[in-house]
Amino acid sequence: MATAELKAPDIVIRGRKVVGGVTEGEALVTSQTISGWGGVNPLKGEVIESHHELKGVSFANKILVFPGAKGSSGWSGVFHMTKLTGCAPLGMLFTITTTKAALGAVVLRVPTMTDFDRDPVEAIATGDWVRIDADKGEVQIWKGGRA
Template sequence: MTVTIKGRGIVPGHAEGEALVSHETISGWGGIDPATGTVIERRHPLFGVCFTGKVLVFPGAKGSSGWSGFFQSTRLYGTAPLAMVIGKLSTKSALGAVVTRVPTLSELDADPLDVVRTGDWVVVDADRGLLTVGEQR
């Protein structure tokens, strides 16, 4: 069974892959290691988990304006997520998505954290503003 929800494309493009879901905001500066694409914030539920090659689904950014720079570094290192689905868009997360240059959706008709589970196969069509969620592969 698949579910499709409508959202707003923030960065255009199309990507599909396995979802990695965080129910907590992610800190860029000090919260991720851009060289490895790994969450390094010790108290974060995804501590030690790599988001490289995954569709990162998360509620939003936390921390300083350095957030976008750290996510841009993941693009430069080749460790960026395939795409991002952001529950609540902020200037930090929007700029981070733009400089990371991965398809990004936000402002969805349904809370993506209620719809997507880690391991689900998702299709991010930011050109059309659609998120399609399939069952785990």
Template structure:
């Protein structure tokens, strides 16, 4: 018999490691940049920024897919606090590299990638199951929350 097709990802994209490691979980996707200072409640991992499409939702325990960071250098401090409070994302995928997002990823210590061969914002939807293997530079996506 052949390989079980339920274990094969629907989409695979490749990118560059920012922080190594392997992580998987449900995706939370936003097309809007995220402000750390004043935009996230680090005690809940919740987006609190006014007018943000994810306002009131928590990224705790999810794979966060977003364009990049905005705002001040407080971004890294806020995301570091989410790690300390146990409300951090399991991993992050983003498109726009800045010093604030780079430092935030390092202090967060979760598998993180950027510089993709295909835009993750176009390939991944909220609720999809995502596996990040940052060491290998591979993101595997199972659509509709279907798990491997």
């Protein structure tokens, strides 16, 4: 399907670039922060943290939408390992900017944004199709996927 024939996004959110670039894919959304050290299996890109709403779910090849990082400074190392194992997210959108989350995005080298005009955790649902253009500071969302 040619780009001109594609349906316009249902929602557009603006924010600030953390890591530049463009990517798109299916969203995986959580309202809970993610612990890198001890909270993620880097060999599967899977959340393993006890009592986390995404426990047992992989963020590999998804757009990870989450409030931010928690825990130790090992967060970036664990997320870098997901890149090395081919289990990293395609892009990240987070609302709470910490050095852990920012450094994690930098070592992943995936388009990442923060400081939004609308909370992506509330605007995006798991399964929505998301296109991040971090260089333009724009996130496009197609509710329920992209037809």
